[in-house]
Amino acid sequence: MWQALVEAVEDRSAKGIALALSAGIDRGVLRPGERLPPIRRVARDLQVAPATISAAWSQLARAGLIETDGRRGTRVREASVGPRRYRRALDSRAGYRVDLSTGLPDPRLLPDLHAAMRRVRRDETQHSYLEEPVVPALREVLEASWPHPVEALTVVDGAMDAHSQFVAAHLRFGDRVAVEQPCFPPLLDLLEMAGTVPIGVRYDAEGPVVADVVSALDAGAKVLFFQPWGQNPSGRSLSLARAGELATVLAGRDSVIVEDDSAGGAPSGPQISLGALLPDRIVLVRSFSKTHGPDLRLAAIGGPASVVAPIVERRYLGQGWSSRLVQSILLELLTDPHSREQVTRAQATYAVRTAALASALADRGVCVPGRDGINLWVPVADQGAALLHLAAAGVRAASGDPFWISAPDSDHIRITTSSIDADDEPGLAALADLVADAARAGTWAGHR
Numbered sequence: 001m002w003q004a005l006v007e008a009v010e011d012r013s014a015k016g017i018a019l020a021l022s023a024g025i026d027r028g029v030l031r032p033g034e035r036l037p038p039i040r041r042v043a044r045d046l047q048v049a050p051a052t053i054s055a056a057w058s059q060l061a062r063a064g065l066i067e068t069d070g071r072r073g074t075r076v077r078e079a080s081v082g083p084r085r086y087r088r089a090l091d092s093r094a095g096y097r098v099d100l101s102t103g104l105p106d107p108r109l110l111p112d113l114h115a116a117m118r119r120v121r122r123d124e125t126q127h128s129y130l131e132e133p134v135v136p137a138l139r140e141v142l143e144a145s146w147p148h149p150v151e152a153l154t155v156v157d158g159a160m161d162a163h164s165q166f167v168a169a170h171l172r173f174g175d176r177v178a179v180e181q182p183c184f185p186p187l188l189d190l191l192e193m194a195g196t197v198p199i200g201v202r203y204d205a206e207g208p209v210v211a212d213v214v215s216a217l218d219a220g221a222k223v224l225f226f227q228p229w230g231q232n233p234s235g236r237s238l239s240l241a242r243a244g245e246l247a248t249v250l251a252g253r254d255s256v257i258v259e260d261d262s263a264g265g266a267p268s269g270p271q272i273s274l275g276a277l278l279p280d281r282i283v284l285v286r287s288f289s290k291t292h293g294p295d296l297r298l299a300a301i302g303g304p305a306s307v308v309a310p311i312v313e314r315r316y317l318g319q320g321w322s323s324r325l326v327q328s329i330l331l332e333l334l335t336d337p338h339s340r341e342q343v344t345r346a347q348a349t350y351a352v353r354t355a356a357l358a359s360a361l362a363d364r365g366v367c368v369p370g371r372d373g374i375n376l377w378v379p380v381a382d383q384g385a386a387l388l389h390l391a392a393a394g395v396r397a398a399s400g401d402p403f404w405i406s407a408p409d410s411d412h413i414r415i416t417t418s419s420i421d422a423d424d425e426p427g428l429a430a431l432a433d434l435v436a437d438a439a440r441a442g443t444w445a446g447h448r
């Protein structure tokens with residue numbers, strides 16, 4: 001079995017070896033708890049220097065796939081499934097003066113839920129099991145605001161619920177799926193838990209890289225997951241030109257594309273989607289958590305009936321529908337002029353805050369890939385050192401590792417900008433100084 005793994009290593013760089021091992025772990029060739037042979041033996045089998053194996057092992061350890069246990073050697077980590085990336089994001093939040101790790105909106109900029117609750121009319125709340133799962137007036141508003149005419153649409157309990165329902169209805173153990181890299185960690189946890197095999201697709205300045213999408217499809221990917229706007233964590237967005245190129249290469253295939261929109265249909269930039277180009281294959285998941293409130297737990301899924309209907313049907317045997325009372329609150333928020341204005345203003349404020357920190361970092365020699373949305377993806381020399389440097393000043397950021405399928409070849413941290421004060425010039429400068437120093441902390445290897 002070890003021999004089969006050795007033979008599966010095509011690229012004998014540290015990264016290539018780490019990727020081959022991680023694929024072995026993903027496919028269950030290497031089982032949780034299984035011990036890896038000593039570094040010298042692996043180096044001999046692969047005919048590389050022991051230092052290359054050490055580097056591969058440390059990449060795998062950083063991704064949480066293996067662990068070294070003193071003299072007892074290195075083994076595949078137990079519990080390699082479950083919300084491990086998600087849990088890491090929740091761990092040890094106490095003791096920080098400023099938490100920039102959350103990926104959450106600024107609560108002060110969310111529309112007033114209590115006012116909306118008071119406006120919900122009594123007769124709008126249903127007291128029956130037999131009504132439509134989606135409040136009809138909300139359906140109309142959602143369909144009218146959808147970026148393209150949509151065959152089927154339903155409302156579920158947030159975007160992660162949408163992904164979870166989609167995976168349960170349409171993916172099976174061993175299915176290959178293309179996922180943007182880096183990407184939202186709980187989606188990776190979910191795909192891993194379902195036993196699918198994620199294939200990474202780079203996301204460059206214009207969106208998912210066409211060549212990567214093609215090779216993922218050639219490798220059998222049934223689905224492509226990506227975020228068209230304000231990609232979390234990179235802050236990048238899909239361009240119109242890239243949307244056209246992707247539509248061309250996707251046109252002759254039968255894979256489904258899931259677009260994950262966290263901006264509730266109200267991005268501060270243009271709303272670009274592949275939907276108008278490939279209406280029979282695009283599923284758009286639109287979350288209202290960041291724009292209208294995470295505790296509404298509402299998202300809409302729209303797309304071809306062949307994709308959405310099985311989700312609605314299956315849900316009848318579970319939750320059935322998302323609370324119509326809460327749907328009515330969302331309807332209020334989406335139609336009330338004051339609430340709409342609050343959402344638009346919030347998006348504009350986020351744009352200013354994100355751009356302010358990104359520019360201040362650029363002035364200090366730290367360039368981030370994108371500026372859309374509420375996160376900055378900051379390249380750092382050493383992730384651990386960067387997080388420690390920030391922690392020493394009482395500031396928490398998110399570690400970059402959980403955003404990758406397997407060990408990344410460069411280090412990043414994610415900084416959420418939603419709540420920073422862009423008008424406080426000295427405060428902003430101090431934060432940018434701190435983040436820029438953190439980016440350079442640790443073993444200096446230049447900016448990667």
Ligand SMILES: Cc1ncc(COP(=O)(O)O)c(C=O)c1O
Pocket residue numbers: 103157158159160161184227232260262287288289294298299
């Ligand atoms: C890209 C992306 N997808 C999905 C989600 C989950 O959204 P929801 O709160 O609607 O489950 C988030 C939340 O941060 C996200 O950033």
